[in-house]
Amino acid sequence: MPANPPPALHPHAPPPGTPLCGLAEIPEGGGHVVAIGPEDSPFRLILLRSGDRVIAWHNCCPHFGQPLALKDEWLILKPHTSLSCNVHYARFRWADGVCEFGDCEGERLTAVPVAIHGEQVVMGSTDSTP
Incomplete structure (x- = not known):
């Protein structure tokens, strides 16, 4: 299995219905990191x-397979518009996860x-993916 398997294959991906966080933990126009x-080897x-x-996006940059951020305070966001990787600053569109700038331009984050x-x-x- 790859070092950072896709969500459906990840050994720690929780089943549907598993609580992830309270809605209030995610600020409006902001993000929240969950492991x-x-x-x-967390999901x-x-x-x-x-x-x-x-x-929700799998917190894994397609460039090197590293997390985009490990803590909420490390998230690089432009509210409702984009998020960026902390490693090489690839920038992904908020709505569809497509990389619009960086070494993985044209690739996309994996929706969860x-x-x-x-x-x-x-x-x-799987029928509720964004």
Whole structure:
């Protein structure tokens, strides 16, 4: 298995319905980093919020397979517009994850399905991918 497998193959990807965080933990126009599983190989997500909509991306830059950010305070965001990798500053569009600047231009982040249940953001099923 690759060092950073895609979400569907990741050994620590949680099943649909698993709580990820409270909706209030994701600031409007901001992001929240989530890691699930053991420290040495967690399933990493970046959750982005626009109003009552949350988009989730596998926290893995397609350039080198490294996380875009490991902590919320390290996220490089232009609210509702883009997010960037901390390693080589590749810039990805907020809405569709396509790299518009950097060494992986034209590649994209991997979408992860999420849903909002009440005030909780939970793992979604494959038919709820953004």
